[in-house]
Amino acid sequence: MTKTVTIQIDGKAVKIPEGTTIFNAAKEAGIEIPHFCYHPKLSIAGNCRLCQVEVEGAKGPVISCRERVRDGMVVRVQSDTARDVRKNVLEFILINHPLDCPICDQSGECKLQDQYFDHSLKPSQMTWPKVHKPKAKTIGPQVMLDDERCVLCTRCIRFCDEIVGEHQLILRERGDHSTIDVFPGKQLDNAYSLCTVDLCPVGALTSSDFRFKKRVWFLTSTPSICTGCATGCNIWLDHCDQKVYRYRPRENEAVNQCWMCDPGRMTYKAINSDERVLFPIVRNDGAYQRTSWFEAMARTQQLLAGVNPEGIVGIVSAEASLEENMGLIRFLKECGVTSFVWAGRSPEPQFVDKILRDADRNPNTHGVKMLTKTRFGKETKGQAFVVLGRLHGDDLTTLVSQKPKAVIAITDILPANEQWADVVLPRASHAEQEGHMVNRAGLLQKFERAFAPKGESAPGWQIAARLAGAWGKPLGFTSAREVFETEKQHYDVV
Amino acid sequence: MTLVITKNFAGPNMARLDVAMKHGAYVTLEKILAMKPEAVVDEVKRSGLRGRGGAGFSTGMKWGFVPKDTTKPIYLVVNADESEPGTFKDRAILEKDPHLMIEGIIIASYAIKAHTCYIYFRGEFYRQWELMERCLAEARKVGIIGNNIKGSGYNLNIIAHRGAGAYICGEETALLSSLEGYRGWPRIKPPFPAVEGLFGCPTIVNNVETLAVCPFIIREGAAAYAKLGTEKSPGTKLFSVCGHVNRPGVYEVPLGYPFAKLLSEECGGTIEERKLKALIVGGSSVPVVTGEEALGLRLDYESCAGCGTMLGSGGVIVIDETACAVQVLADLARFYAHESCGQCTPCREGTGWSKKVLDRLEAGLGSSEDLNLLLAIADNMQGKTICPLADALAMPIRSWIKKFRTEFEDHVRLKGCPFPS
Numbered sequence A: 001m002t003k004t005v006t007i008q009i010d011g012k013a014v015k016i017p018e019g020t021t022i023f024n025a026a027k028e029a030g031i032e033i034p035h036f037c038y039h040p041k042l043s044i045a046g047n048c049r050l051c052q053v054e055v056e057g058a059k060g061p062v063i064s065c066r067e068r069v070r071d072g073m074v075v076r077v078q079s080d081t082a083r084d085v086r087k088n089v090l091e092f093i094l095i096n097h098p099l100d101c102p103i104c105d106q107s108g109e110c111k112l113q114d115q116y117f118d119h120s121l122k123p124s125q126m127t128w129p130k131v132h133k134p135k136a137k138t139i140g141p142q143v144m145l146d147d148e149r150c151v152l153c154t155r156c157i158r159f160c161d162e163i164v165g166e167h168q169l170i171l172r173e174r175g176d177h178s179t180i181d182v183f184p185g186k187q188l189d190n191a192y193s194l195c196t197v198d199l200c201p202v203g204a205l206t207s208s209d210f211r212f213k214k215r216v217w218f219l220t221s222t223p224s225i226c227t228g229c230a231t232g233c234n235i236w237l238d239h240c241d242q243k244v245y246r247y248r249p250r251e252n253e254a255v256n257q258c259w260m261c262d263p264g265r266m267t268y269k270a271i272n273s274d275e276r277v278l279f280p281i282v283r284n285d286g287a288y289q290r291t292s293w294f295e296a297m298a299r300t301q302q303l304l305a306g307v308n309p310e311g312i313v314g315i316v317s318a319e320a321s322l323e324e325n326m327g328l329i330r331f332l333k334e335c336g337v338t339s340f341v342w343a344g345r346s347p348e349p350q351f352v353d354k355i356l357r358d359a360d361r362n363p364n365t366h367g368v369k370m371l372t373k374t375r376f377g378k379e380t381k382g383q384a385f386v387v388l389g390r391l392h393g394d395d396l397t398t399l400v401s402q403k404p405k406a407v408i409a410i411t412d413i414l415p416a417n418e419q420w421a422d423v424v425l426p427r428a429s430h431a432e433q434e435g436h437m438v439n440r441a442g443l444l445q446k447f448e449r450a451f452a453p454k455g456e457s458a459p460g461w462q463i464a465a466r467l468a469g470a471w472g473k474p475l476g477f478t479s480a481r482e483v484f485e486t487e488k489q490h491y492d493v494v
Numbered sequence B: 001m002t003l004v005i006t007k008n009f010a011g012p013n014m015a016r017l018d019v020a021m022k023h024g025a026y027v028t029l030e031k032i033l034a035m036k037p038e039a040v041v042d043e044v045k046r047s048g049l050r051g052r053g054g055a056g057f058s059t060g061m062k063w064g065f066v067p068k069d070t071t072k073p074i075y076l077v078v079n080a081d082e083s084e085p086g087t088f089k090d091r092a093i094l095e096k097d098p099h100l101m102i103e104g105i106i107i108a109s110y111a112i113k114a115h116t117c118y119i120y121f122r123g124e125f126y127r128q129w130e131l132m133e134r135c136l137a138e139a140r141k142v143g144i145i146g147n148n149i150k151g152s153g154y155n156l157n158i159i160a161h162r163g164a165g166a167y168i169c170g171e172e173t174a175l176l177s178s179l180e181g182y183r184g185w186p187r188i189k190p191p192f193p194a195v196e197g198l199f200g201c202p203t204i205v206n207n208v209e210t211l212a213v214c215p216f217i218i219r220e221g222a223a224a225y226a227k228l229g230t231e232k233s234p235g236t237k238l239f240s241v242c243g244h245v246n247r248p249g250v251y252e253v254p255l256g257y258p259f260a261k262l263l264s265e266e267c268g269g270t271i272e273e274r275k276l277k278a279l280i281v282g283g284s285s286v287p288v289v290t291g292e293e294a295l296g297l298r299l300d301y302e303s304c305a306g307c308g309t310m311l312g313s314g315g316v317i318v319i320d321e322t323a324c325a326v327q328v329l330a331d332l333a334r335f336y337a338h339e340s341c342g343q344c345t346p347c348r349e350g351t352g353w354s355k356k357v358l359d360r361l362e363a364g365l366g367s368s369e370d371l372n373l374l375l376a377i378a379d380n381m382q383g384k385t386i387c388p389l390a391d392a393l394a395m396p397i398r399s400w401i402k403k404f405r406t407e408f409e410d411h412v413r414l415k416g417c418p419f420p421s
């Protein structure tokens, strides 16, 4: 067992295990010491020198990110000396900084701006020409580098080396001409390259995708889950005016720490895509036509009434939330349907890696399997199908080959060339509803609603409730929470 | 005068093993191989030898820092990166008596129980490295190095490695990074190399000259060495003298030797007997002293400290009255700005900024505020970085401005350099 020591930080006594760094001890005590290079998941570089504090008896200021506490240590973060040291480090960092905040994507979420406002506010004494370095340089498929903005904290290099295990970023040149770079002929193209953009405290590394799309202060961040694979990385879903601009990892030690993969990040695009179904659709004479909810419900009722409930199969989705799946099953059960299977994307073994990614590209396979064990396939027989979510590849072929009498699709995405449903009901994406998914480790994870459903779409459970209402069998669900609370008792969901 | 290092410098072909042996090279081997390694460490400790790379730390004590119970390999690394402006004394050893250093390497390696030694040459020391390769090959052939040295069961492999030519790789931890194949970046100490050095193993880094002294200590005994020099600075030291002197070169004198004597006798005085303006005594990074101070200075660690400077590497730069203080300091700033590894903020930005301020001052475009700015930059970088390179510019900035302030002010007032170019 490690010994507990007592130290003083700004006059406050802090009890902390021996061997903790001053930085972390201060954090425990609720004091955030400004820093650039330190990151809890990376090795300690100690190069930015911003985290220097005063320690009684030490020869000079010490870097708190590395110095470990000793019993009786007296630390000052807010002394004049410590404040001056930080001011001076910030002054050094700023002398060659281009100060192009007005055109910098990081502006508004930039640590250099924050630190300057919080700890310096000293006017510039720099009346000499600044060092110029490459700007807007493409260093990989996802990332652009503005070298002049770089504070050379080496977080990005350490991330690639230590977390991804690929030595893709390097430092070139020396002194104030030092620059981040890639090897000649190589690029920053690992599957987690956009994490360097998150890690970069300034606007040196920016996402080619997000660049110049939106000022960050217009964005609202909603806690959500990446739907790119079964890992279910926790994310911030950043949006404005019913449009998603980006995903950023949200810290969760049990799932994704503070990382997520590049392909996962790009899955937000589906929410904004042109393939979104925004209003009900019916097939008339082999062609899709927009219709009203009223018409679509009537057609659904008419089609399903022509089939015996035993002939109806409910296909639930590994891509939809527990609530949507539970809601649909409840409705169909009320109608006497007994046959339920699940579908989703087929596994992609090449997607898997040792860091986060899973071969199962569905976010809720674990969850949907708690509702029905049977996978949709060639053995699934039925005359009519009510399908939640998309059908992919072979599943679609299987469905079409059965020449069903009726197919009702409740989906958010409908590629123009997929005309397999008789009625398409517009489902809200996960950004537009709240709910739960269960990740590969069996962890029940909640995601929140970022904005109202687009167009005339609605969450799957709500569509199910509407259908039930039209059938004269109201379910009484008015929220995802109600669905979850009433339905979970029927399943083994913790 | 007893010569410890340069005794055979005048001999032709000292790099040939047979010639070197005729001059007594490797006679200490039998003696140390019969000793316990700890006894060798003690002997060197007793001699009072202080590291000649610049810091002047007790060599015997440093050797004693290797953890006794380590199960990892132990390395000796020879610092032959000599890149400090004004310092060229190691080069003399490497060229004029390379076997003396190899003998020192064997003694040190045996003492710290190392079986592998790397010699890290600065990139520009190509010829010296080539010569060393030849010497090592010869020594290997006759079993002076390699496996089972002289039937003792002791193995020692020596590898000569060339850096790519960066001053910072002379800093011991940067040297180790470079040797491992990484960018030559200093590491934060502690851990010190003696505990966690090359490839994470205990490593002793020693300067070329430090090692070249060891054969004498073993051969003649610690007491004989300690008798030379002063009490706190035992032994002799090489001084590489350059600048405005009639006979620049490398001289060995006992520590405590008066600088005035070195200047007038060994170096033949200043050129055209011009007035001595300033002296940089220990390589470009130490604080400058004025001509008057220099003429009363004794060349040892304690006298230098008493005079507000450092003995450093023994790279003596003599500056006479024709030189412009601003130009000298601007030159130094250009060097350090160019050689800063760029890793930590205060040094990376502070050296570059100082250079810009000084360039402008030198060109007569400076303002009266610039001096205070320079002093502030010096304060804000010294002691706040990973390695002492920032200090190596901060100290000259402070001392040059303190001692030659009017010259700096003249540049501002006259909008140019008062010295004829």
Ligand SMILES: Cc1cc2nc3c(=O)[nH]c(=O)nc-3n(C[C@H](O)[C@H](O)[C@H](O)COP(=O)(O)O)c2cc1C
Pocket (backbone or CB within 6 Å): B050, B051, B052, B053, B054, B055, B056, B057, B059, B062, B079, B080, B081, B082, B083, B084, B167, B168, B169, B170, B171, B172, B173, B205, B206, B207, B208, B210, B211, B387, B388, B389, B392
């Ligand atoms: C910037 C810098 C450059 C240095 N360059 C050299 C060098 O070229 N040669 C050298 O022996 N020591 C150099 N040193 C000192 C080494 O770090 C180290 O202290 C020395 O090699 C130890 O050897 P010693 O104990 O035998 O003196 C340098 C130190 C610094 C901070």
Ligand code: SF4
Pocket (backbone or CB within 6 Å): A149, A150, A151, A152, A153, A154, A155, A156, A157, A180, A196, A199, A200, A201, A202, A204, A205
């Ligand atoms: S690019 Fe960003 S993360 Fe990388 S070293 Fe520069 S400031 Fe740090």
Ligand code: SF4
Pocket (backbone or CB within 6 Å): A226, A227, A228, A229, A230, A231, A232, A233, A256, A259, A260, A261, A262, A263, A264, A265, A356, A357, A358
């Ligand atoms: S690993 Fe999976 S859940 Fe995580 S970001 Fe990538 S696709 Fe999304």
Ligand code: SF4
Pocket (backbone or CB within 6 Å): B168, B185, B186, B339, B340, B341, B342, B343, B344, B345, B347, B348, B385, B386, B387, B388, B389, B390
């Ligand atoms: S002080 Fe200068 S040379 Fe030393 S590590 Fe920092 S930047 Fe590099």
Ligand code: FES
Pocket (backbone or CB within 6 Å): A034, A035, A036, A037, A038, A045, A046, A047, A048, A049, A050, A051, A052, A063, A064, A065, A066
């Ligand atoms: S955070 Fe401690 S030195 Fe950068």
